[in-house]
Amino acid sequence: MWHIIFILLFTYAKCDDNYNERRRELVERELRSALGGNTTLSDKENVVNNCLMRHKFDELDYAFDHPNEFNFSHHFFSYKNRIPTSKVYKIIKSMPKGALLHIHDMAIMGADYLLNITYQEHLYVCFDKPVRFLFSSNVPNVTCGVQWQLMSEARAAVDNVTEFDAQLRKLFTLVCDDPDKAYPSIKETWTRFMQYFNSAHGLLTYRPNWEQYFYDALTFFKNDNVGYVEVRSILPNLYELDGTEYDTLITAKAYRKIIRRFMKDHPDFIGAKFIYAPSRKVNRDVLAQYLVSARRIKKEMPELFAGFDLVGQEDAGNPLIEFVPQLLEAEDLNFFFHAGETNWFGTLTDENLVDAILLGSKRIGHGYALAKHPVLMQEVMAKDIGVEVNVLSNAVLSLVRDVRNHPLNIFLSLNLPVVLSSDDPGAWGADPLSDDFYVAFVGVASKLSDLKLLKTLALNSIKYSAIEPENKAEALQKFTRQWNDFVDNFDCSSY
Amino acid sequence: MNTLAAYTTVCLLITLDARLIPDNYSKERRALLDEETFTAVGGKLHLNEDETIVNDILMKWKMKELNPSYTNPQHFNFSKHYFSYKNDIENSKVYQIIRRMPKGAVLHVHSSLMLHPDVLVKLTYEKHLYACFADDDLRFYFSEATPDRPCLSKWALVSDLRKSSGDPVAFDSQLKNYFTLYKEDGEDYNFVDINTVWQRFNKVYYTIKSLIAYRPAREKYWTETLKQFYKDNVMYIEVRTGLQDLYELDGSRHDKKYLVEVYKNVTAKFIKKHPDFIGVKLIVTKHRALSIEHVLEALNLTRRLKAEMPDMIAGFDLVGQEDIGRPLTDFLPILSEAKDEINFYLHAGETAWLGTSADENLVDAILLGSKRIGHGYALTKHPSLMSAVMKKDIALEVNVISNVVLSLVHDVRNHPLASYIALGLPVVLSSDDPGAWSAEPVSHDFFVAFMGVASKHADLRLLKQLALNSITYSALEDESKTRLFEVFNKRWDTFVRDVISDECLLDTSVS
């Protein structure tokens, strides 16, 4: 009897060992092959990691037991104010995140910043739909469905300025109390999002403001521990009080002026470039003009001109295929196309991914639809095309609700060349990059993903940036110095 | 004049040139898109002449129904909760075609939650049925006299309650609310969290279970279920069942084998009337939150039943909400011991939690040699597991509507099925618990998958391949499988002829 049991136990244990081994092998293979899986951490980094993961597990274990309180399955607006209390967030916030490679210049700073601008002199407002603003020494000679009035007078005329400002502030943000009601579908979201740009436009493109704004934006990035940025810009025509309007080259020059000034003030900052990204909702003739401007700017300031892109709601704009002949002639410009920012599988928008790849795009903006295109994913991998993922943008702009369904987790597990970015953080009151990192790290990535992932994402952002090869080593050095600072001075108890 | 002419020519050349995509670009582009189509599920299928005509009709309607949403996405139903559009489905021509299409086998359904609540209400007209309404909950019991069983309020005859309500129609529609998560008055399920939905879901389950534990009620239940599935053009079913003990009016109880016999006999009777229905097999289940002893007992039961009625028992599975149940690793010793004798059809990866024990169930399901995987929702996040699934040819039983209702995904365009189809994984479509959300047996699931999840270009080849897959990956013995293929092909030909000759589908106003 004993014999039999013993034999049974023995054979069982044997086959069990085998099983456990195969299981461990499989699980480890997954972790190793995922983004960051091959990185090793130093002892000091391990200290950071232990602290980070303890807090991450605390947050996730609680959410696992209380899924109704799991923030990331809800709308960003419903939990964004609670993010700053998260210890994981605080660690991420103070962590150097490298480069910010996908952000649009008109939506960086947030509602309070824009509201503040409305207190400036010479500002006129047109309370039409959408509400528009214009700085001018006289009543603007621009159509307005109602009438232009001085902002200061409009404000003086109301009884309750606080309430007035609160209403005004709403123009400058998509954030609201009941997002599920306000944004039942992508249609309402994008309509509202476009209104935001209409309202912000006149406030920011006033030349003196533009310069100040971009300087402030760079400061904002730096404070979020971002070391380098590539800003997408439609390069709007700037204007003066007397109505003078400049062309795109002047806007580009304004960028140059500010970037130089900022670099002088902050030599430890790695730098900034811009990607000329005008609207995709144009015809071929207009695109031809865009390309001429792009060339002119590139020639004038090759060190700041990173490349070319087309922007606007992809579903509602022209597909890239429309422009392929023209774009093929302009490959010297370096493309950073938005592509596959859509839920529509098998449509022209979806196929933008094919053209972005074939046109030699250096990186792809969003690439949200990539997970449905295994063949294209292989191309992205083979050609080493950086995928700029913006989780919060995709959540706010109605592509995905529960971020656990965001394709980023597929990209990460396949070790696609991913960089994280934030798209239009100002429009939804998010950080330049920390909120996106936090939500991606806790909400999207595997529970087991750790500092190795975060560090690799930061390194990727430098690797896939448009920094010239000869300058990359120095950029990496600056980043490494910041990273080591962060690791060396890390104190778990301070979070 | 000359210069002007020259200038015009140049302009013309430029515009012409702007429209011209170089040959090699077009070729490369075509090659990528073709490779995608070829890789996808159904991509290698060839349609004959008649099928091509049907495909043209199908795709004409698909485009007509999808295109308006592209410009007006606020009207795109599938980005919303299933309950908000389920009543409109019938109006879709694409749906009408899918409904008539033979769908082969349904391989992932749970026995108590297969029947539409309307039919369940009819079952409550059976004699001797007592009900106990208490605390928003409802239990039934068939008995000669008032049941001698615990009830927080009191037991009453359903017939009495119906009569005294004064409004039998209203009474019945209230009763129906206990049989389904779907409420006519549109309760907001939009953003209810997973645990809350599962609590409501379990409540529905226990109510229905109490109604069909009575042997005659169960026989009727099963007959009606077969009718509904057959009407939905399903020819074979594999049912997951916990094999509850049935009882008689006098309170006497049957053993578990008895229910297997009920399934067998009722189905046999049904086949006599409908000879092209192939039959059913059972996958014995146990709740995954239970102890190892309980699961071991269920495994032994499966083993015994399989020995006694081999044609009825397909295998074994563990059920219940995966996140909060025990992970498969808890049962590893007993499962790996049984795996050579019993085929597994394990639920795994029915979770949105990446990197948790529920998520890792996928690893164990694969290593334990599961013949198919129930849901596998989390699989896209695990590339090496996906290649294992592909290599071992493990079919994924995908239940899109279930995943929506049970709170895994909101806009179905984010459902991983899109990736599985694109990768050409061995996928079968099923419906999990169609009764619990008042869905058709499997046509709604096919429809939502086809219109909402798959590529806009996905066509009849996908639908046919999915139907064929359901036969290929069934647990049928070779001989029966061959017969099912025969029945399917015959029905498929009839379906093709019917669609071609259906004038309602030949609306000439559509281009």
Ligand SMILES: [Zn+2]
């Ligand atoms: Zn963007």
Ligand SMILES: [Zn+2]
């Ligand atoms: Zn199931």
